[in-house]
Amino acid sequence: MARRGDSRRLAGLLAPASLFLGIFFLGPLAIMVVYSFLEPGLYGGVEWNFYHWNYGRILGWADGEWEDFDPVYVQIFLRSVRLALTNVVVTLLICYPAALWVSGLPARWRTFVVFIITLPFFVSLVVRLFCWVLILRPSGFLSSTLIGMGVITEPIDIMFTETAVLIGMAYVLLPFMFLPIYASIEKLDRSLLQASSDLGASPRQTFLRITLPMTLPGIAAGAALVFIPSLGNFIVPDLLGGAKVVMIGNLVEQQFLSARNWPFGAALSVMIMLVMFSLIVFYLRRLGRSEVRG
Amino acid sequence: MNQVSTIAEVKGAVKQFAAPEGGVVKALDGLSLRIQHQQFVTLLGPSGCGKTTLLKAISGFEDLDAGEVWIAGEEMSRVPPHRRPVNTVFQNYALFPHLSVGDNVGYGLDVARVAREERDQRVYEALDRVGLGGFDRRKPRQLSGGQQQRVALARAIINRPKLLLLDEPLSALDRNLRQSMQLELKTLQHDLGICFLFVTHDQEEALTMSDQVVVLNRGRIEQIGPPEAHYHHPATRFVAQFIGDGALFSGKVANSANDPVLVTDDGLTFPIADQASLGEEATLLLRPEHLGLSSKLPEGASAILEATLEQVVFFGATRKFVCRLAGGASITAMPVEASTETLGRLSPGDRVYLTYRREVPHLIREAGDGA
Numbered sequence: 001m002a003r004r005g006d007s008r009r010l011a012g013l014l015a016p017a018s019l020f021l022g023i024f025f026l027g028p029l030a031i032m033v034v035y036s037f038l039e040p041g042l043y044g045g046v047e048w049n050f051y052h053w054n055y056g057r058i059l060g061w062a063d064g065e066w067e068d069f070d071p072v073y074v075q076i077f078l079r080s081v082r083l084a085l086t087n088v089v090v091t092l093l094i095c096y097p098a099a100l101w102v103s104g105l106p107a108r109w110r111t112f113v114v115f116i117i118t119l120p121f122f123v124s125l126v127v128r129l130f131c132w133v134l135i136l137r138p139s140g141f142l143s144s145t146l147i148g149m150g151v152i153t154e155p156i157d158i159m160f161t162e163t164a165v166l167i168g169m170a171y172v173l174l175p176f177m178f179l180p181i182y183a184s185i186e187k188l189d190r191s192l193l194q195a196s197s198d199l200g201a202s203p204r205q206t207f208l209r210i211t212l213p214m215t216l217p218g219i220a221a222g223a224a225l226v227f228i229p230s231l232g233n234f235i236v237p238d239l240l241g242g243a244k245v246v247m248i249g250n251l252v253e254q255q256f257l258s259a260r261n262w263p264f265g266a267a268l269s270v271m272i273m274l275v276m277f278s279l280i281v282f283y284l285r286r287l288g289r290s291e292v293r294g
Numbered sequence: 295m296n297q298v299s300t301i302a303e304v305k306g307a308v309k310q311f312a313a314p315e316g317g318v319v320k321a322l323d324g325l326s327l328r329i330q331h332q333q334f335v336t337l338l339g340p341s342g343c344g345k346t347t348l349l350k351a352i353s354g355f356e357d358l359d360a361g362e363v364w365i366a367g368e369e370m371s372r373v374p375p376h377r378r379p380v381n382t383v384f385q386n387y388a389l390f391p392h393l394s395v396g397d398n399v400g401y402g403l404d405v406a407r408v409a410r411e412e413r414d415q416r417v418y419e420a421l422d423r424v425g426l427g428g429f430d431r432r433k434p435r436q437l438s439g440g441q442q443q444r445v446a447l448a449r450a451i452i453n454r455p456k457l458l459l460l461d462e463p464l465s466a467l468d469r470n471l472r473q474s475m476q477l478e479l480k481t482l483q484h485d486l487g488i489c490f491l492f493v494t495h496d497q498e499e500a501l502t503m504s505d506q507v508v509v510l511n512r513g514r515i516e517q518i519g520p521p522e523a524h525y526h527h528p529a530t531r532f533v534a535q536f537i538g539d540g541a542l543f544s545g546k547v548a549n550s551a552n553d554p555v556l557v558t559d560d561g562l563t564f565p566i567a568d569q570a571s572l573g574e575e576a577t578l579l580l581r582p583e584h585l586g587l588s589s590k591l592p593e594g595a596s597a598i599l600e601a602t603l604e605q606v607v608f609f610g611a612t613r614k615f616v617c618r619l620a621g622g623a624s625i626t627a628m629p630v631e632a633s634t635e636t637l638g639r640l641s642p643g644d645r646v647y648l649t650y651r652r653e654v655p656h657l658i659r660e661a662g663d664g665a
Contacts, residue, residue: 194355195388197375199402200453206376209405213392 036266044260054267073251073268080248081275083166084230088223090170091177095222099182100211114182117175125172129239132168133159136240160242168236173229177222184218185211220287228276248272301489302329302352302380302457307361309347309513321347322358323513329457329491334483336492336500339510340536345493348510349459352491354378366456381455383463387446389434395421395445396430402453420448423482440471447479451486458483460492464499476502497537501525509533527656531577534658540581541625542658547574556657560621565597567653577658582628586649587615589640595649601625603644613637617646 039051056062058077062069102113120128135141136159143155158164188211196206234249241247248268255265309322321344329335337345350356352363354375363370366379381402389398397404400417408416421427424444434442443463450458460479464472480503483490494500500507501521509516509524509532517529528534534542545558547570556564556578570576592598601617604624615627615637627648631637640646 191384191388198382200376201405205405
């Protein structure tokens, strides 16, 4: 039971963070939601009239005069979600075995490897992505190596494809999957694995029955941390996907910076948030239930 | 000893660890041990004596540098832990927190793909046996320490192992619970008729429960035998110090008026029984209950020691008298007549006479370095 003084002190401690978030997070969010229902101004900016055709353009109704419904927006949406989900799967498949391996290393090597994994953060994202351009372009490192090894004869051109975007995205977000999974594996009590083995479980059974279920919270955290930035990301598709692979993030960016249609950009952003929000709610409820039950 | 009654055997086990300060620590130093069927065997020793390493060598979680482990007539060096016919009760219980009590207990059957009906029946029986019937739907964290202990026990016996290994399973329990669990474990072992190999550093635990006690020190066996033997006839100084109370006096056997005595380096003389040869190095163990005590020079006793009383400790049924001998050595007496009024009037500083019958105390004749 929290006593009265405790709750007052708690409120005092929470006040700065609440104030900061209220002003700099909820404020802009509210502005965006409001803007998404306003009419775009002729030369940028907004007209203060209620206007629902921003959403119409995305979801299938049009005013017939200014804004047209175009199914391409929904397609871009679906493509973005698909790519983000694929990215979650790819990073998970890379990171789980890696985290298992690292957690089995001697202590000082573990620290070193974790440091190496976070090392790319020290370099600018744009620089790192340009390195990928150098690797992936037809005259780049990948093609010339494979040709040199005699695996292929013609250079492969995967620049400006979904594959290139996926590679870049997985690369950028890998640590966000690795670290929570690694933390949960690290936390795992080794004596449980011994107990499982002692009771006759093969290494495979031990993994499926003990290791995997007990590191599920780490997987869940990693998946959320990878999925959310993947969905809204616009730098990676911009540099590696070009004009061919437009993602929802690029669309928003274009509306705000090039097309200067702020209300439509705001409507797109609200849609992204709704998708994420519903996924997270679904997710937390599943997770909460499994916490109680399993 | 015939082969049938031997359930497990360790031959010449050697295990070295790199010590943090450099060099190596020998956790097992050429240790050999044979464990008989249906017995309660306790590995007793101070921390770092190699008892847990020995247990892990048997369960398969530690590879030996040299030597062999045989279980049920099979050599185990190439058998991984999950294929060995032994089960372990871990020190911290190692219950699976994400599984219910029933699923924890049934784990061994689930991984062996035992049919549902039989599995449920055996889980029910195992939980019932440890007095936790009806707890199968709870989570381990909803149980008390003692209950978790029982779940760990039920989980370990459900596979009907030939040999059950228990790694200091009672150390986390409070004293009362520990004592009742000791008796329960003994009963359980008797009922199940399987061999228990129990690791502990607690001599009381070892003496209470065991058929055989193996005292380990520095990776070697000091003594092996029934608990009484360790108490009354310790083979080494180490065992004498580790089990029970008592004072040890080392010296050379000499003759005094045709009776053998032990003369220590401080010049103390202890009459002893005629069991050692002249000039031999030996150690005399004087347990508190061996000693009588009086304030006047007693007549007719075969061995008398002069001492100064330092402290009287009251124990209800008896009293403990802490005395100091002429050479400065401390010795404790707990005479059978301790509760009598006469002795009750003694106070610290008094001159007292300690007596014993020369054939009662045990003389330790250690070969080798003699520690």
